Amino acid sequence: MNNEGKGDIPSTGVEPEVKSVSVKKRQSFFGERPLPAIEKAPRVLRYRSRRDFLVFGASTLAALAGAGYLLPQDTLTRLGVLQNMNSPAMEWFLNKALRIDDDVAEALYSVNRRVPTYTKSQITPLKNNYNGATPDPGYIPAWKLTLDGLASGLNISLDIRNLLTRFSVHEQITRLVCVEGWSAIAWWAGLRFDDLLRAYPPMSQAKWARVESSVNLDASGNSDPYFMSLDLATASHPQTLLATHFNGQPLTVDHGAPLRLLVPVKLGLKNVKAVTKLTYVAEEPRDYWAERGYSRYDGI
Amino acid sequence: MSHSTSACKTSTSTLPEQPGVLVVRKHHFLVRWSHWLNVAILLGLILSGISIYWASPVYQHKPDPNTGNFDVAADIGIWICAHVPGQHHYSSPSDWIYNHVSLGPGMLALALRLHWLCAYLFMLNGMVYVAGLVRGGGWRSLLPRWTDLLDALKMFRYYVGFPFAKLARRQWLHPRFNTKYNALQRAAYFSVPVAGFLSVATGWEIHKPMQLHWLAALFGGYNAARVWHFWLMWVYILFVVPHVILVFADGWDTSRSMIVGWSARVGRSEVVGNEQ
Numbered sequence: 001m002n003n004e005g006k007g008d009i010p011s012t013g014v015e016p017e018v019k020s021v022s023v024k025k026r027q028s029f030f031g032e033r034p035l036p037a038i039e040k041a042p043r044v045l046r047y048r049s050r051r052d053f054l055v056f057g058a059s060t061l062a063a064l065a066g067a068g069y070l071l072p073q074d075t076l077t078r079l080g081v082l083q084n085m086n087s088p089a090m091e092w093f094l095n096k097a098l099r100i101d102d103d104v105a106e107a108l109y110s111v112n113r114r115v116p117t118y119t120k121s122q123i124t125p126l127k128n129n130y131n132g133a134t135p136d137p138g139y140i141p142a143w144k145l146t147l148d149g150l151a152s153g154l155n156i157s158l159d160i161r162n163l164l165t166r167f168s169v170h171e172q173i174t175r176l177v178c179v180e181g182w183s184a185i186a187w188w189a190g191l192r193f194d195d196l197l198r199a200y201p202p203m204s205q206a207k208w209a210r211v212e213s214s215v216n217l218d219a220s221g222n223s224d225p226y227f228m229s230l231d232l233a234t235a236s237h238p239q240t241l242l243a244t245h246f247n248g249q250p251l252t253v254d255h256g257a258p259l260r261l262l263v264p265v266k267l268g269l270k271n272v273k274a275v276t277k278l279t280y281v282a283e284e285p286r287d288y289w290a291e292r293g294y295s296r297y298d299g300i
Numbered sequence: 301m302s303h304s305t306s307a308c309k310t311s312t313s314t315l316p317e318q319p320g321v322l323v324v325r326k327h328h329f330l331v332r333w334s335h336w337l338n339v340a341i342l343l344g345l346i347l348s349g350i351s352i353y354w355a356s357p358v359y360q361h362k363p364d365p366n367t368g369n370f371d372v373a374a375d376i377g378i379w380i381c382a383h384v385p386g387q388h389h390y391s392s393p394s395d396w397i398y399n400h401v402s403l404g405p406g407m408l409a410l411a412l413r414l415h416w417l418c419a420y421l422f423m424l425n426g427m428v429y430v431a432g433l434v435r436g437g438g439w440r441s442l443l444p445r446w447t448d449l450l451d452a453l454k455m456f457r458y459y460v461g462f463p464f465a466k467l468a469r470r471q472w473l474h475p476r477f478n479t480k481y482n483a484l485q486r487a488a489y490f491s492v493p494v495a496g497f498l499s500v501a502t503g504w505e506i507h508k509p510m511q512l513h514w515l516a517a518l519f520g521g522y523n524a525a526r527v528w529h530f531w532l533m534w535v536y537i538l539f540v541v542p543h544v545i546l547v548f549a550d551g552w553d554t555s556r557s558m559i560v561g562w563s564a565r566v567g568r569s570e571v572v573g574n575e576q
Contacts, residue, residue, distance in 0.1 A: 037566050052561070075404050
């Protein structure tokens with residue numbers, strides 16, 4: 001690809017045009033060409049330089065203003081900006097960007113695309129992520145799964161024995177990915193969400209499930225209900241489980257006994273532990289983490 | 301152009317005495333814009349990226365029995381506060397790194413939103429850059445060639461010897477090349493778009509590890525892709541520092557050319573003609 005020396009013509013400005021054309025013909029497509037020289041009146045050059053410097057300078061100021069507008073208040077405060085700069089317009093703008101990203105994620109999703117599965121030797125430890133505030137297991141004996149928004153118009157309650165006897169159990173070793181960046185490969189077993197959807201069909205206009213949990217207290221024991229939105233397209237994915245077993249054993253309270261949602265095509269925060277209620281609705285329901293600035297769709 | 305009639309008259313009348321200046325077209329309009337936009341976008345990506353890193357550091361160790369700290373970046377902050385003068389009274393040493401080189405600790409949701417916003421802009425800007433390289437023909441100057449191996453060594457020897465030659469007041473000649481960039485420049489300017497491409501690829505892998513799991517396989521798995529993504533950031537940092545120093549050392553013409561597009565250094569060039 002080297003053409004050094006080949007196109008070595010002195011650039012005096014009085015070179016006959018024919019010669020430069022003949023040189024061009026000898027050059028390979030990938031060979032470096034000499035920079036095109038142009039003659040300009042000094043006045044034109046000065047005018048254009050002034051224009052370019054003004055335009056780029058103004059753009060720099062605009063970029064700084066834009067950064068000040070988008071940066072979190074904590075960061076601005078640390079930089080010495082004490083005035084509250086964050087506005088609803090900024091929230092709107094960032095949410096708009098987030099929605100675009102969610103739309104991309106939704107476009108990437110396919111109910112036919114399976115997530116990778118692993119062997120038992122590839123299993124890695126899975127932390128419970130309660131950071132020491134593991135819930136009291138007292139809720140487990142009285143636990144029931146309630147279904148609402150069904151086509152039948154009924155309100156169904158199922159206990160763990162109903163679920164395990166009525167539905168076939170599927171096993172999978174998949175990766176759970178947390179929004180924080182860590183992930184774990186774990187061995188799960190449970191019933192397919194899709195089987196539940198077939199046995200108890202949602203009302204026809206339903207597009208979403210609102211998922212509720214019995215994990216409803218924060219680290220200091222105050223009420224902090226967890227609720228999550230799940231689109232039914234994802235719920236019907238063959239690898240979306242209502243898991244009852246972890247590493248071959250019934251779920252412990254660490255991993256959401258007695259039934260947790262396992263949806264490997266979503267971030268860990270959608271994998272709700274100790275699911276107590278599924279409500280099928282037409283409009284997108286509220287989502288705990290979306291209300292705290294995270295995305296809504298969370299497809300990975 | 302805003303020529304007044306009188307100005308036109310003077311320019312035509314003085315043309316024989318004051319011929320036009322010969323300049324070379326160096327950087328395409330789109331290349332210049334994407335270059336400066338990239339400064340802001342990369343800064344946003346790095347600052348928000350380190351805020352995201354805070355939530356689950358790639359480099360961890362067993363928790364310290366006294367402090368519970370497991371993050372190597374926090375260790376560095378603690379070391380800085382213990383050893384760097386003026387930092388002894390810093391209120392939260394474990395957050396020092398995050399408070400100084402990121403948006404801040406404990407703002408994962410916001411950092412993610414900004415990171416994705418900047419990431420989409422980065423991809424768009426990359427396309428603008430490539431369009432500028434194609435339209436301006438600048439891509440040919442970036443292609444590596446076999447002679448680069450030896451020429452890069454020559455340049456390396458020049459840079460290493462430069463300070464000693466200055467101290468000894470010896471003459472130290474810059475190796476001569478008749479290309480737009482020397483071999484080291486070319487290696488650097490070629491690596492950065494490649495790193496940009498790899499950052500985007502690993503970024504998508506981390507963002508969509510299930511739908512794009514074939515990408516993860518390419519980089520050695522989900523966790524490996526996070527490590528790639530982290531070290532690719534260092535490619536930009538390690539590029540930018542000498543880049544800025546050398547551009548200033550090279551003179552005003554070089555910095556100006558990235559704003560105005562032309563350079564007055566008419567070395568090996570081809571006369572296209574008098575434009576306007």
